[in-house]
Amino acid sequence: MNKLRLGFFKYSCCMGCSYFFAYVHKHVPEVLASFDFVFIKLLSSKGTPEGPFDIALVEGAITEAWQVDELKMIREQSKKLFAIGSCAVIGGIPAIKATTPELDVEKRVYKNLSSIHSIKPHAVDAYVKVDGYIRGCPPAERDLYEALTSVLTGRKPDFPQYSICIECKLKGNICVLIADNMPCMGPVTNAGCGALCPSMNRACYSCFGPMKQANSPALAKKFKAMGISRDDIIRKFTEFGADTIEFRKAVEMVYED
Amino acid sequence: MTGERTFQKFKRLIPKKAFLLWLDSLRKDYKLIGPVKTGNHAVFKEVDSSEELFMEYGTTMLSPGKLFLYKPNEELFRFAMSGKITIDEIAPIAEKQIIIGVHPCDVNAILYLDRTFLGTFRDPHYEARRKNTLIISLNCTRVSENCFCSSVGAGPFLHAASGYDMLLTDFESEYLVEIKSRKAEELFGLEGRSAGRDEMRLKAEKEKSMKSKFKKAINVSGLDNIFAENMDHPIWQQTAEDKCLSCANCVMVCPTCFCYDLRDEMSMDLKTVTRYRCFDACQDIMFAEVHGGNFRQRRAARLRQFVTHKLDQTNQYGVFGTVGCGRCITWCPTGIDLTEITREIQKFKS
Secondary structure, three states, X not given: OOOEEEEXXXXXXXXXXXXXXXXXXXXXXXXXXXXXXXXXXXXXXXOOOOOOEEEEEEEOEEEEHHHHHHHHHHHHHEEEEEEEOHHHHHOOHHHHHHHOOHHHHHXXXXXXXXXXXXXXXXXXXXXXXOOEEEOEOOEOHHXXXXXXXXXXXXXXXXXXXXXXXXXXXXXXXXXXXXHOOOOOOHHHEEOOOOOHHHXXXXXXXXXXXXXXXXXXXXXXXXXXXXXXXXXXXXXXXXXXXXXXXXXXXXXXXXXHO | OOOOOOOOOOEEEEEHHHHHHHHHHHHHOOEEEEEEEEOOEEEEEEOOOHHHEOOOOOOEOOOOHHHHOOOOEEEEEEEEOOOOOEEEEOOOOOOOEEEEEEOHHHHHHXXXXXXXXXXXXXXXXXXXXXXXXXXXXXXXXXXXXXXXHHHHOOOOOOOOOOOOOEEEEEEOOEEEEXXXXXXXXXXXXXXXXXXXXHHHHHHHHHHHHHHXXXXXXXXXXXXXXXXXXXXXXXXXXXXXXXXXXXXXXXXXXXXXXXXXXXXXXXXXXXOEEEEEEEEOOOOOOOOOEEOOEEOOOOHHHHHHHHHHHHHOOHHHHOOOOOOOOOHHHHOOOOOOOXXXXXHHHHHHHO
């Protein structure tokens, strides 16, 4: 079988998804056998970001105008394009600034703004259509395989779209939200991690971002009733999902309260 | 799960210590599963000795039936796809096991699961485990905050005729042991005191006193039609907006929810695919996604599906989908209570 051409593109993020991908290809040699790594900065400085690509993986949020231009070009040259990691999927950590005016954020960090060209942070799908979301921070291993094998076999990938609670109960964990009164974000967070934090008796902090149609205002109300402060509730819903419609609703509700 | 052959349904009073020692003696042939205290909660799990058992537990988060008979996650078969498709069946695994301390609601829940997995279509995996499992039920000694089993006839004392093996009632230092299956009759080797009319009268008194302790109740008369006639009652939309998170905790902890999903996982070399089965939930937005659309797109519709399946559809199996264990109320992050929803709708009706 001819190897499929793979490109891995990095925008505003910690490059953790590249590291994760490097880890996976080291441990699962079939990945190397099936794909030709045309461009992945972390592994080789020789690659060129020129298509066509059979599969493009994009990590990082889009926070500068040049990234938008390049991303559009990659989309046009790629048969399949997946957003990988929370920054690319929902905006993630770089999108914390999404709720503050851009100039205010810049002034807080830089004295001289002449070389700063940042724009409002958004997820990859705000600019181009994506074929699937490999969620998480770091991304879910199973979802990465699912994306890769779906491209290899030409089928539609199947990613979970339900809450962390389902994974948590399948594992038999006692609910930390109800039993231990911890402000767990599990009920509104998309599954994929295997309920990692609740399995370690810690509250979920929603690094996978909101699940589809999540009713975050109802959970924010519950947190308030539990005695969690207004600021802490806002932090919970803006740590990763500040640029998502689902979590914005909770933040707005708390602001209006 | 015993045949129709008759057996002696004897009743004995056995000192608790002697009974637990007898259980330990079965451990060479059976895996012993029972309630164990972990932190502030009880969990059903395998034990090495009857000393670990916590028989005075209230309720567990997950029911024994949906842990050890109907498995949360189960591999069904593998298939390879090099050229033509070859299927590698996974034989049903059925270790002999005893589940002790199953409360009446959870026994009734297992009987409900039987209707699904041993009904028109028999599930070989479930059937193998069911046949190799001995169920020792324990009548309740306390009523938890959200229990409403007495309203739906599923507790606090067990009255099911068959489908389980032994029934225990707490008689202070003794257990009243009632043999309910041939398998149990053959296994049970203790003499004890035989229980007569006096003991049964005492048992009835205990049941009566238990029934008076319930804080939660539901009026079940006419429920069959009441939901069908109130599909658009405002309570559905209101609860869905104010409280329901669609997190599916209610479904996952429900001892009778039987819906499952079949998933395929492909190896990276594309040579083998594993098909496995795991719990699915009607609260998951993808549950009702079919070609051309989603017939439960609205959260209110999904919430209504759960509540009505528990309380309305007696025409599915001729019994309620709920056993009144109250787990969905206890473990709902926002405290949605199906008995309150029902009362709201009944108020509207009258």
